Amino acid sequence: MTRIVLDGLGKRFGDQPALHDVDLDLPDGAFVVLLGPSGCGKSTTLRILAGLEDPTSGRVLFGDRVVADGDRGDVVPAKDRGLGMVFQSYALWPHMTVRTNIDWPLRVAGWSTADRTARVDEVLTMLEIDDLADRYPTEISGGQQQRVAIARTVAPRPGVLLFDEPLSNLDARLRVDMRAELVRVHRATGATSVYVTHDQTEALAMATHIAVMKDGVVEQFGTPTELLEEPATAFVASFLGTPPQVLLEGPDGSRSMYRPDSVALDPAGELPFEVLESTPVAGRWLVTGLVGATGSVASGRSRQRVTVITDGARPAGEATALRLPDRPAAVFGADGRRATPSTPSPTSTPVTA
Numbered sequence: 001m002t003r004i005v006l007d008g009l010g011k012r013f014g015d016q017p018a019l020h021d022v023d024l025d026l027p028d029g030a031f032v033v034l035l036g037p038s039g040c041g042k043s044t045t046l047r048i049l050a051g052l053e054d055p056t057s058g059r060v061l062f063g064d065r066v067v068a069d070g071d072r073g074d075v076v077p078a079k080d081r082g083l084g085m086v087f088q089s090y091a092l093w094p095h096m097t098v099r100t101n102i103d104w105p106l107r108v109a110g111w112s113t114a115d116r117t118a119r120v121d122e123v124l125t126m127l128e129i130d131d132l133a134d135r136y137p138t139e140i141s142g143g144q145q146q147r148v149a150i151a152r153t154v155a156p157r158p159g160v161l162l163f164d165e166p167l168s169n170l171d172a173r174l175r176v177d178m179r180a181e182l183v184r185v186h187r188a189t190g191a192t193s194v195y196v197t198h199d200q201t202e203a204l205a206m207a208t209h210i211a212v213m214k215d216g217v218v219e220q221f222g223t224p225t226e227l228l229e230e231p232a233t234a235f236v237a238s239f240l241g242t243p244p245q246v247l248l249e250g251p252d253g254s255r256s257m258y259r260p261d262s263v264a265l266d267p268a269g270e271l272p273f274e275v276l277e278s279t280p281v282a283g284r285w286l287v288t289g290l291v292g293a294t295g296s297v298a299s300g301r302s303r304q305r306v307t308v309i310t311d312g313a314r315p316a317g318e319a320t321a322l323r324l325p326d327r328p329a330a331v332f333g334a335d336g337r338r339a340t341p342s343t344p345s346p347t348s349t350p351v352t353a
């Protein structure tokens with residue numbers, strides 16, 4: 001097991017900055033998800049950990065060992081970092097059986113025949129692919145190929161496992177199955193794991209810790225519960241959760257956060273709300289709509305889209321209103337950073353169209 005530290009990590013492509021001063025401390029044995037929209041820098045971060053890309057500033061440590069130093073230009077080659085990486089594409093050797101594919105990295109690393117046989121049997125069982133051992137990659141399904149690729153990666157017992165959107169080529173059902181499978185494999189290996197995705201549901205389901213990234217910056221690092229319950233920025237509050245928090249913008253650019261289940265639909269409420277759609281979830285309904293009077297579009301004021309949780313469905317087009325609790329759960333300043341939640345400022349009153 002390996003603690004991973006990113007210390008002031010920066011990356012530029014030419015004069016184009018991709019990462020700004022990223023500090024992260026990933027505990028031994030954690031399953032960390034790098035989460036964020038396209039272009040936020042998550043793959044670049046993973047590629048720097050993997051040794052496929054070099055940082056322009058800052059350092060990466062695996063345990064006490066500096067594996068990349070952007071300021072000095074020192075890097076440890078990928079093959080000497082004690083890591084395994086799983087990509088979207090499985091890249092199995094087509095002329096080798098499943099067993100030989102998994103055995104290959106152990107052979108390269110110089111393991112004895114007895115140790116190799118024992119370890120290959122162990123990971124075949126771990127990934128529940130024992131009965132496929134003598135087949136060739138073309139004779140098994142895409143999901144099975146991904147299991148073989150994972151088995152091959154974990155076989156040499158790397159201290160660090162890196163995953164670059166490994167499930168994105170699988171269909172929706174298989175993705176959900178494989179997600180649980182990967183968590184089980186992570187627990188069985190104990191390897192510190194870093195997993196890149198833009199899918200917040202996947203992140204929340206798998207991670208012990210999540211780093212939410214935007215524009216090359218880590219907006220927040222914490223456990224799924226911390227991020228859901230105490231988002232540090234308006235972006236985190238709007239990106240995570242099904243549904244995400246209800247954010248209402250004040251005239252000064254600040255935003256008030258309300259928990260979606262604390263906001264009621266009530267024609268007598270203070271904020272006009274037009275229903276767009278209702279989706280059933282676990283016996284309740286997510287009702288999405290636009291806040292503000294219909295005429296506000298014509299007046300140039302944009303209408304905010306929010307989702308609340310209700311007991312029943314609401315017809316699309318219904319004009320009703322939001323009834324808010326007495327005070328917001330948190331307030332974010334115009335810079336998006338969280339102001340003290342317990343003392344919301346008077347200027348943070350949401351827009352009343």
Ligand SMILES: Nc1ncnc2c1ncn2[C@@H]1O[C@H](COP(=O)(O)OP(=O)(O)OP(=O)(O)O)[C@@H](O)[C@H]1O
Pocket residue numbers: 013016017018036037038039040041042043044045198
């Ligand atoms: N090889 C490269 N050359 C130039 N710019 C790059 C290169 N790789 C990434 N970038 C830029 O760096 C920024 C971060 O890209 P990165 O691929 O890390 O984002 P990402 O969050 O993984 O996005 P995606 O989910 O689309 O893969 C983007 O602006 C991207 O255009």
